[in-house]
Amino acid sequence: xxxxxxxxxxxxxxxxxxxxxxxxxxxxxxxxxxxxxxxxxxxxxxxxxxxxxxxxxxxxxxxxxxxxxxxxxxxxxxxxxxxxxxxxxxxxxxxxxxxxxxxxxxxxxxxxxxxxxxxxxxxxxxxxxxxxxxxxxxxxxxxxxxxxxxxxxxxxxxxxxxxxxxxxxxxxxxxxxxxx
Ligand SMILES: [Zn+2]
Numbered sequence: 001x002x003x004x005x006x007x008x009x010x011x012x013x014x015x016x017x018x019x020x021x022x023x024x025x026x027x028x029x030x031x032x033x034x035x036x037x038x039x040x041x042x043x044x045x046x047x048x049x050x051x052x053x054x055x056x057x058x059x060x061x062x063x064x065x066x067x068x069x070x071x072x073x074x075x076x077x078x079x080x081x082x083x084x085x086x087x088x089x090x091x092x093x094x095x096x097x098x099x100x101x102x103x104x105x106x107x108x109x110x111x112x113x114x115x116x117x118x119x120x121x122x123x124x125x126x127x128x129x130x131x132x133x134x135x136x137x138x139x140x141x142x143x144x145x146x147x148x149x150x151x152x153x154x155x156x157x158x159x160x161x162x163x164x165x166x167x168x169x170x171x172x173x174x175x176x177x178x179x180x
Contacts, residue, residue, distance in 0.1 A: 004042070005030050008049035017048035018070065019079040027052055027081070035060035051079035057157065065153050072113065072149055072157070080160050113148050114161050121167075122179040135159065135168075135175050 008017075009028055016023040017031070029052045034040030037060040057080060058066050070077060117139050121128055129135040136155050143150035162168035169176045 004044075004047065005049055008044065008047055011044070012049055016054070016079060017050045018054055019051060019077045021051070021079070023049065023051060029055045031055045031058060033066070034063055038062065051081050053081035054079040056080075057153070057160070061153055065151060068149055068151060069153055069157060072154055074112065080157075080164065113143060113146075113154070114158055114165075116146060116148070117142060117158050118162065118165075118167055118179070121162075121177060128175075128177055130175060132159070132170055132173050132175055 005025065005028055008030060009023065009025060012023075014022055016028070028049045031048050031050045031054070032040040032042075033046050033048065036042075040046050058069065061069075120142050129138050136152075136159070139155050139158055140150045143154065148154075159168065159170070163170055167177065167179055169178065
């Protein structure tokens, strides 16, 4: 018998709706774009198959918060379970068509929230937050100061990504760092 998940996966070519990685059924789950808790239906028009980890993160957030999480990734969505420790190689551009190198200021302006947080934590040295709650408020304040999205979901997402990068180790309510 074909399940709802099978059908969605087939329609998506066997890929996660968000990160577009090949998605084995065992790692897939049905994400209700408008959460069931918010009145979302089981219709295919409201459902996608995606990595379980991202589904867990999106949970019953409002569609606005979900869009914010997706948009914050700036078109390079990597679901929480699929984050690899190595950064993606930069796209190769042939020298003839290469655009002029951006100035350092432009590079800083384009830095992602995650890199911003990581370098800020690195700078803090011994005064890094030791508790998840403090780390959360520290990141929130930093994002706010940089006028970047700073919802609870965004901060939780960043902490999850730092963990995936192996930069932050969360044990119960305590945080330790491996920032190098
Ligand atoms: Zn995914």
